[in-house]
Amino acid sequence: MSLSSALQTLGIDPKWEEPLQAAFDKYDINTPKRQAAFIGQCAHESANFKILQENLNYSAEGLMKTWPSRFTTKEVADQYARQPTKIAGKVYNGRMGNTSEEEAAKYFGRGLIQLTGKDNYERCGLAIGVDLLSNPDLLLDPRYAALSAAWFWNKHGLNELADGQEHGQITKRINGGTLGLDDRLVKTTKALAALG
Numbered sequence: 001m002s003l004s005s006a007l008q009t010l011g012i013d014p015k016w017e018e019p020l021q022a023a024f025d026k027y028d029i030n031t032p033k034r035q036a037a038f039i040g041q042c043a044h045e046s047a048n049f050k051i052l053q054e055n056l057n058y059s060a061e062g063l064m065k066t067w068p069s070r071f072t073t074k075e076v077a078d079q080y081a082r083q084p085t086k087i088a089g090k091v092y093n094g095r096m097g098n099t100s101e102e103e104a105a106k107y108f109g110r111g112l113i114q115l116t117g118k119d120n121y122e123r124c125g126l127a128i129g130v131d132l133l134s135n136p137d138l139l140l141d142p143r144y145a146a147l148s149a150a151w152f153w154n155k156h157g158l159n160e161l162a163d164g165q166e167h168g169q170i171t172k173r174i175n176g177g178t179l180g181l182d183d184r185l186v187k188t189t190k191a192l193a194a195l196g
Contacts, residue, residue, distance in 0.1 A: 006039055006194035010187060012049045019142040023150035026128075028159060032195040037162035037170055040188025042112040042149055044180050052140045054109030054116070056084035067091055084108075096120060110139035112149035113174055124151045 003024075004017050020039070024030060029038050046052060058066065060077035070091055071077040080087050088108045089101030096117020098104040109116045115124055118133070125132035128147040138144045153159070156173045167185055171178050 003035065003195070006036065006191040009190050009194040010039065010043055010048060012039075012043065016049050016142055016146065019146035022143065023146040026147065027150040027154040029150060029153065031163070032192055033165060034159050034162040036188050036192035036195050037158070037165075037167065038150070038153060039191040040167075040184050040186075041170060041174055043187045043191075044184045045114060045174065046112045046145075049112065049142075052111060052145050054114055056087045056108060057082055058087060063087065092117065097122070107136060110136060110148075111145040113152045115139060115148045115152065120152075123155075124148050127151050 003021060004014060007014060007016060007020075024035060024038075029035055043049060058081065060071070060074055060081040063071040063077040063080060064074065071080065080090060085105045086101075088105040090104075092098050092104035092108060093101045095104075096107070097119030098107060098117055103118050107116065107118045107121050115121060115132075121132040121136055128144065128151055130138055130144060132138055132144075132148075139148055152174075158170050158173060161167075161170045161173070167188060168178055168181060171181050171184055
């Protein structure tokens with residue numbers, strides 16, 4: 001079994017095989033358990049490797065549900081609803097190295113694991129050898145989307161958790177909670193079976 005089999009099993013475009021292999025080689029994602037966990041998590045985060053940027057086109061109700069501490073009333077939420085740039089400015093300014101609403105709107109989630117924030121873009125860019133601060137849309141390219149996810153994976157010690165098949169903990173480090181854990185497990189299990 002092989003990486004191409006795992007991608008085929010999950011219905012992931014074969015164009016991802018080369019970028020994933022390069023990312024796996026760089027960050028020691030080098031066993032079936034590690035690769036399956038990475039593929040399963042990324043497949044969930046990116047709708048099977050199809051969505052590479054955060055959708056911030058929220059309704060007022062969605063804003064209040066997702067960020068209740070920032071959108072405390074319908075009146076406040078109505079001022080931002082369906083305005084992704086304005087939403088990013090509000091929810092990401094003053095966090096993750098963003099020092100203005102413009103930076104917050106520039107460094108929203110991109111890549112397979114939705115790299116977010118100026119600090120992460122800068123650190124990841126240095127690690128993978130590209131200037132993500134000047135060109136954040138590079139993370140929409142499969143090569144850099146995969147490398148950025150593998151960088152995040154490595155930075156958060158996820159190989160070790162994958163070795164122990166601690167998928168709940170992996171999910172928490174990626175997502176902050178266990179959102180979508182069942183889907184992540186299904187995808188990981190299918191990938192592992194295909195990888196052998």
